Amino acid sequence: MLKPVNILMVGVGGQGTILASRILALAAQEAGYDLKVSEIHGMAQRGGSVVTQVRLGEKVYSPLIPTGGVDVLLAFEKLEGLRLLPSLKPGGTIIINEQEIPPVPVLTGAAEYPQNILEFIRSVTPNTVSIDAYSIAKECGNPKAANVVLLGVMARNLPIERGIWEKALGQRVPAKLLEVNKAAFAAGYDYK
Amino acid sequence: MKELLSGNEAIARGAFESGVTVAAAYPGTPSTEILENFARYPGIYAEWAPNEKVAMEVGIGASMAGARTLVAMKHVGVNVAADPLLTFAYTGVNGGFVLVSADDPGMHSSQNEQDNRHYARFAKIPLLEPCDSQEARDMVGLALEISEQFDTPVMLRTTTRVAHSQSFVETGEPRKGTVRGYVKNAKKYLMVPAFARLRRAALEVRLAGLREYSEKSPLNFIEWRDKSVGVITSGISYQYVREALPDVSVLKLGMTNPLPEGLIRQFAASVSRLFVIEELEPFIEEQVKAMGLAVSGKELIPNTGELDAGIISGKFIEAGLKPAVQNTVVKPDLQDAPVVPGRPPVLCPGCPHRGIFYILKRLKLNVTGDIGCYTLSGLPPLEAMDCCICMGASIGAAHGMGKADPALAGRTVAVIGDSTFLHSGITGLLNMVYNKGAGTVIILDNSTTAMTGHQQHPGTGLSLMGETAPAVDLEALVRALGVKRVRVVDPLDLTETQKAVQEETEAGEPSVIIARRPCVLLTKVAEPAIMVQSEKCIGCKACIRLGCPAISMKGKTARVDPLACTGCGLCPQVCVEAALVKGGKTGA
Numbered sequence: 001m002l003k004p005v006n007i008l009m010v011g012v013g014g015q016g017t018i019l020a021s022r023i024l025a026l027a028a029q030e031a032g033y034d035l036k037v038s039e040i041h042g043m044a045q046r047g048g049s050v051v052t053q054v055r056l057g058e059k060v061y062s063p064l065i066p067t068g069g070v071d072v073l074l075a076f077e078k079l080e081g082l083r084l085l086p087s088l089k090p091g092g093t094i095i096i097n098e099q100e101i102p103p104v105p106v107l108t109g110a111a112e113y114p115q116n117i118l119e120f121i122r123s124v125t126p127n128t129v130s131i132d133a134y135s136i137a138k139e140c141g142n143p144k145a146a147n148v149v150l151l152g153v154m155a156r157n158l159p160i161e162r163g164i165w166e167k168a169l170g171q172r173v174p175a176k177l178l179e180v181n182k183a184a185f186a187a188g189y190d191y192k
Numbered sequence: 193m194k195e196l197l198s199g200n201e202a203i204a205r206g207a208f209e210s211g212v213t214v215a216a217a218y219p220g221t222p223s224t225e226i227l228e229n230f231a232r233y234p235g236i237y238a239e240w241a242p243n244e245k246v247a248m249e250v251g252i253g254a255s256m257a258g259a260r261t262l263v264a265m266k267h268v269g270v271n272v273a274a275d276p277l278l279t280f281a282y283t284g285v286n287g288g289f290v291l292v293s294a295d296d297p298g299m300h301s302s303q304n305e306q307d308n309r310h311y312a313r314f315a316k317i318p319l320l321e322p323c324d325s326q327e328a329r330d331m332v333g334l335a336l337e338i339s340e341q342f343d344t345p346v347m348l349r350t351t352t353r354v355a356h357s358q359s360f361v362e363t364g365e366p367r368k369g370t371v372r373g374y375v376k377n378a379k380k381y382l383m384v385p386a387f388a389r390l391r392r393a394a395l396e397v398r399l400a401g402l403r404e405y406s407e408k409s410p411l412n413f414i415e416w417r418d419k420s421v422g423v424i425t426s427g428i429s430y431q432y433v434r435e436a437l438p439d440v441s442v443l444k445l446g447m448t449n450p451l452p453e454g455l456i457r458q459f460a461a462s463v464s465r466l467f468v469i470e471e472l473e474p475f476i477e478e479q480v481k482a483m484g485l486a487v488s489g490k491e492l493i494p495n496t497g498e499l500d501a502g503i504i505s506g507k508f509i510e511a512g513l514k515p516a517v518q519n520t521v522v523k524p525d526l527q528d529a530p531v532v533p534g535r536p537p538v539l540c541p542g543c544p545h546r547g548i549f550y551i552l553k554r555l556k557l558n559v560t561g562d563i564g565c566y567t568l569s570g571l572p573p574l575e576a577m578d579c580c581i582c583m584g585a586s587i588g589a590a591h592g593m594g595k596a597d598p599a600l601a602g603r604t605v606a607v608i609g610d611s612t613f614l615h616s617g618i619t620g621l622l623n624m625v626y627n628k629g630a631g632t633v634i635i636l637d638n639s640t641t642a643m644t645g646h647q648q649h650p651g652t653g654l655s656l657m658g659e660t661a662p663a664v665d666l667e668a669l670v671r672a673l674g675v676k677r678v679r680v681v682d683p684l685d686l687t688e689t690q691k692a693v694q695e696e697t698e699a700g701e702p703s704v705i706i707a708r709r710p711c712v713l714l715t716k717v718a719e720p721a722i723m724v725q726s727e728k729c730i731g732c733k734a735c736i737r738l739g740c741p742a743i744s745m746k747g748k749t750a751r752v753d754p755l756a757c758t759g760c761g762l763c764p765q766v767c768v769e770a771a772l773v774k775g776g777k778t779g780a
Contacts, residue, residue, distance in 0.1 A: 034360070037358040060359075064498075103533055105572075108737075110573075111534075112531075116530060124524035
């Protein structure tokens, strides 16, 4: 892998993007990659957009993904996926959760939540995987594990073996939640 | 051991390993996690000071007493601490002293993006700039060695992308520290004019030594590649250069004050074209130009906002210095994309600040604001704040407005958080009393430093190291400053709050309202969620104007998200039809 793989994780505060990036970082480390993770926090608790950049490869210099250079866009929320779509490299993959979390301008009626996000994204991005991670996580036993469902979908797109992912999951998730999260990861990994 | 650490975690680790035993700071993004992490190590002392100036002075005392010392703050914090810093540069140290300045290019969480490298040059002290977490850890130790060898405070300057990015760090074992003993030395530490003149001369001698050091320091090194283009760079910009221009020769400067002039001349002489690529101001570039060298920099690279590899790449392609990338894949056309509504940060559901700002807007008052979560009240739909400049500015600004136009005095309130008031609001209030102002100051007392992630302060009753501490009595404090009209309200009681604001603004003398209720993120008390009785709702949107993320309109009826609602009880108070009532099940 000469060039780093660029992963952009986007969502809304409280959706568990940070935990997902920690599991990813550990798996990448175990797989022997160089790694940089960059996150802007401070606004996370206040309902703002949350963006985490993860880059892995033989040698990674910049912690920032070059403009328009995202290989995998992992969107925990539909609108945030659309917002960051211009960052995706031509030919890149978007994995998008079908969940909608209306932002305040929508709540107050100053703006509308777009109706046709998935259709539009599919029309311009051949590699689109959309998934109702919330419902799948709920079936697995806890809707809060939606982040791990999404991580599972992304995992099969990355050059890291499944066993390494499962080990990383065990080290980053509290023991009492591990079974639910294992199921959530598997549901994502095997998602058709 | 190899660990994935953020720049801030790495600085804390470096400080621990290098024998730092005293650290002080005031929280500020992107510096906060340095002290939070350092405080967890054994055998050290760390504290939150009420502001950066005090943190700096505590650090100066610790260094004079012989301890290796670290003081950390965000870039604008150095403005507050500049007074002691610039004279500490004269006295020099006893125990090694490192000041971490965490700058915020792009203003992710700041009111400006000043380039604090200028402070190091201004104060005539050494400046180190790490480019990743490994360097952040290593440079703390080096900074302390330089500090002790040259008898000077040292600035370690990070930026958001160093402070908050994680990369691998090879950590080591802590050094067995011996604290140098305190030795009285008035000629060194007592900066009266006669002694200060001596130290002023010593400062120049020290700088000459540091210039020599900078020439030979392994912190400054050349990576020879293609010599047709040579780039001088420092800090995070080094990473962007390596990625955007992998084939060019690079002079990487880890120590950027004083600059290694000889090394720069040697590098310049060996490359066909010389560039400086640095984020924000042309700090290195102007000095290289002053050396009489032909160099390009800011005519190519922007001096506003953050850099990244893409910007550098694009500018070099534009200038014909790098071949354009031939894209085989066509970029999709996003012109027909649906309009994306913004997702601005907002006050949390149940935030006690919301009640105050709702009333201030209703009363159409002028509101001078301050720094904290509550600054978000300036955004729609509350739009209840007129200005925000810096920590503590709200009170002086309100007083000044009243002096400029007495008609404004009864129409203007200053709004300031508890941590910010203790940081630098006290003197402003003292001034308002002394100079017979007539403003009203509202202290939003949520019992924490919320914006930066809930740090303790002198009003919370706990210290950074988790011990119980005396908590300041705010009412007694403001009374002692001479304020006669002091009252406490619950900001979630709109009737009481409105009455207090009306009476105090009309009083014609300085007054303080303490709006007291802990941050909703600290109190996990589960009140029943608010329910909407749909048959009563007339769709007037009065509740929507509170700007609560838990409330939305579903068609013509208000809807409350029971998972987000904390049951704070504010929206029932604005509902004229009594359609909103307590009693639902909260998800909190």
